[in-house]
Amino acid sequence: MSKPIQAINRYKADLREMLFLLFEQFRLGELLGKPPFEGWGEDEVRTALSECYRWVREVTGPLNALGDVNGCKLEDGHVHTPPGFKEAWKKLYEAGWKAIGVDPEHGGAGAPRSVQALIEEMLSGSNTAFSMYSGLAYGASEVIAVFGTPEQRALYCERMFGGTWGGTMCLTEPQAGSDVGAARTRATRNPDGTYKIQGTKIFISGGDHDLAGNIVHLVLARTPDAPAGTKGLTLFIVPKIRTDESGKLLESNDVSVGNIEHKMGINGSSTCVLNFGENDNCIGVPVGGEAKLNQGMSQMFRMMNGARIAVGLQGLSVASSAYLNALEYAKERKQGASIRNWKDANAPRVPIIEHPDVRRMLLDMKAKVEGIRALAIKLTHHQDCATALAGKDDAKVAYHQGQIDLLVPLIKAYGSDQGFRICETAIQTYGGAGYTRDYPVEQYCRDAKIFSIYEGTNHIQAMDLVGRKLGQAGGANLQAFAADVGRFVAAHSAHPTLGPAVKRLGTAQEALTQAAMKLLMWFQTGNLPMVPLTANRFLEMMAEFTVAWMLLEGATIADEKRKNVAPDHPDWFFYTGKVAAAQYYARNVLPGVQEKARLLEEEDRSALDIPDAAFATV
Numbered sequence: 001m002s003k004p005i006q007a008i009n010r011y012k013a014d015l016r017e018m019l020f021l022l023f024e025q026f027r028l029g030e031l032l033g034k035p036p037f038e039g040w041g042e043d044e045v046r047t048a049l050s051e052c053y054r055w056v057r058e059v060t061g062p063l064n065a066l067g068d069v070n071g072c073k074l075e076d077g078h079v080h081t082p083p084g085f086k087e088a089w090k091k092l093y094e095a096g097w098k099a100i101g102v103d104p105e106h107g108g109a110g111a112p113r114s115v116q117a118l119i120e121e122m123l124s125g126s127n128t129a130f131s132m133y134s135g136l137a138y139g140a141s142e143v144i145a146v147f148g149t150p151e152q153r154a155l156y157c158e159r160m161f162g163g164t165w166g167g168t169m170c171l172t173e174p175q176a177g178s179d180v181g182a183a184r185t186r187a188t189r190n191p192d193g194t195y196k197i198q199g200t201k202i203f204i205s206g207g208d209h210d211l212a213g214n215i216v217h218l219v220l221a222r223t224p225d226a227p228a229g230t231k232g233l234t235l236f237i238v239p240k241i242r243t244d245e246s247g248k249l250l251e252s253n254d255v256s257v258g259n260i261e262h263k264m265g266i267n268g269s270s271t272c273v274l275n276f277g278e279n280d281n282c283i284g285v286p287v288g289g290e291a292k293l294n295q296g297m298s299q300m301f302r303m304m305n306g307a308r309i310a311v312g313l314q315g316l317s318v319a320s321s322a323y324l325n326a327l328e329y330a331k332e333r334k335q336g337a338s339i340r341n342w343k344d345a346n347a348p349r350v351p352i353i354e355h356p357d358v359r360r361m362l363l364d365m366k367a368k369v370e371g372i373r374a375l376a377i378k379l380t381h382h383q384d385c386a387t388a389l390a391g392k393d394d395a396k397v398a399y400h401q402g403q404i405d406l407l408v409p410l411i412k413a414y415g416s417d418q419g420f421r422i423c424e425t426a427i428q429t430y431g432g433a434g435y436t437r438d439y440p441v442e443q444y445c446r447d448a449k450i451f452s453i454y455e456g457t458n459h460i461q462a463m464d465l466v467g468r469k470l471g472q473a474g475g476a477n478l479q480a481f482a483a484d485v486g487r488f489v490a491a492h493s494a495h496p497t498l499g500p501a502v503k504r505l506g507t508a509q510e511a512l513t514q515a516a517m518k519l520l521m522w523f524q525t526g527n528l529p530m531v532p533l534t535a536n537r538f539l540e541m542m543a544e545f546t547v548a549w550m551l552l553e554g555a556t557i558a559d560e561k562r563k564n565v566a567p568d569h570p571d572w573f574f575y576t577g578k579v580a581a582a583q584y585y586a587r588n589v590l591p592g593v594q595e596k597a598r599l600l601e602e603e604d605r606s607a608l609d610i611p612d613a614a615f616a617t618v
Contacts, residue, residue: 009061012324056126067268093163125317129268140167198277207272235296236284265446312411315419371547402477414543416451462535501586555582
């Protein structure tokens with residue numbers, strides 16, 4: 001008989017690694033204490049991270065496995081979240097963790113995005129399903145804060161940022177899937193300027209729940225005279241319960257739950273089928289008023305870009321905890337003799353961390369987790385710099401925004417793909433024990449699989465990268481990215497410890513450039529099918545290249561700092577681990593960039609040329 005699931009926290013985080021990224025690699029301290037981050041100093045950041053880690057281990061972490069087992073229930077048309085979620089929701093907003101990065105205008109603390117990202121990593125890693133509800137509310141309220149009318153901002157933003165009301169994004173429809181432009185949800189104008197909404201949306205995360213007093217849905221819909229495709233979509237504010245101008249809750253707004261999905265993972269998160277206007281009585285208003293009709297996709301992209309970064313962080317968050325749990329297990333679990341005594345049947349059993357293949361798996365996970373986190377902080381640091389420079393230096397703001405645009409598809413796709421694979425490796429590290437619910441890694445693996453699918457499948461991210469981002473600003477953003485890497489390679493190619501790895505980075509950059517030119521040639525010569533066929537491979541190449549750069553940059557800093565630390569000090573081991581992770585990635589992952597570039601050059605058309613009937617004869 002299996003053991004009952006206990007309310008025990010199993011989430012683990014590495015605060016030392018987080019602080020290294022913020023203050024040693026990306027030098028966040030240079031931005032702190034000055035507008036718009038004048039309320040933040042290094043002590044405040046350290047305290048926030050430490051307190052958040054304590055909070056998630058006490059509040060959300062113990063609910064993770066319980067939420068997975070209990071799931072959500074649909075009763076009498078309403079979704080009930082797992083036991084403990086409502087209490088945790090209240091504590092979350094009382095603690096202020098979801099407001100830490102919110103503009104003080106809307107009741108937040110105005111923290112840098114890089115700090116907010118690490119807070120989100122801990123919230124998500126401790127309980128991914130629970131954190132999704134508040135993440136969606138945050139994203140929806142951010143859209144209204146940016147694009148809404150003054151009246152809409154006053155009514156919705158502080159309530160949604162503060163957890164009084166929740167929020168969702170409603171894009172997907174049964175017949176459309178990822179083809180958002182095929183949406184059929186209708187919006188018909190009423191005489192008072194509101195709109196009657198009718199349609200069905202599917203796969204809506206947090207579509208209904210009992211955590212907040214109201215849920216504000218952002219719904220893409222089409223007016224009768226709208227153009228076809230995505231250009232004819234308008235984003236509407238559609239609350240679950242109507243309110244008056246003061247926010248007082250009134251009657252139901254004819255939004256009903258058709259079903260909740262029974263999923264592989266994130267079972268504590270309600271994924272709903274939502275029906276709008278079944279009784280011809282669902283009312284919505286355009287985000288930003290009627291002047292913003294047919295601008296829904298550009299508005300939604302604001303939320304989607306934030307959501308894509310958040311998904312990359314989700315992949316990182318569970319991967320990191322899976323790695324740290326596997327590391328702990330490997331230090332404690334004794335099995336087999338040392339390879340040095342493999343012929344001695346009486347040799348003592350050793351902790352499995354002493355076995356070479358286990359060490360390989362642990363270092364592989366460590367390098368990827370730390371590399372993905374560095375990629376995430378690289379992106380959010382660009383956001384912080386752009387915010388700090390706004391209105392002061394337009395050219396630098398444009399540079400930082402261009403780098404953000406390039407990195408978003410990388411963090412979403414690579415973070416989510418590798419998040420799942422790192423969790424898989426963690427299970428392998430445990431052996432058979434990892435496949436059981438006695439340990440957390442099997443849930444992490446199930447929860448992580450969705451990340452590569454939602455907020456735009458990773459193929460959509462790849463097509464966004466090769467079809468839009470590489471050519472943005474006439475290619476200037478990509479050129480600036482390449483110049484940044486080039487300066488790093490030139491500065492460190494002769495490094496006494498890391499020089500050979502840095503030279504590999506330079507070689508990989510040449511291969512990446514070659515592959516980008518190949519894509520451009522296919523575009524120019526009309527060989528378009530080759531672009532989507534190879535886009536995923538190119539994104540993976542660029543992500544691996546960027547992660548290698550980030551790891552090597554951190555390693556050069558760590559190598560210098562450990563010279564001034566005693567060999568028995570914990571920091572000496574920390575810095576040595578940074579160098580080892582970078583060396584491993586540069587030797588074992590980075591060479592794949594060149595091989596993938598070679599494969600692009602071959603222009604293999606096998607998947608295009610095979611007849612449909614030849615896939616199988618059943």
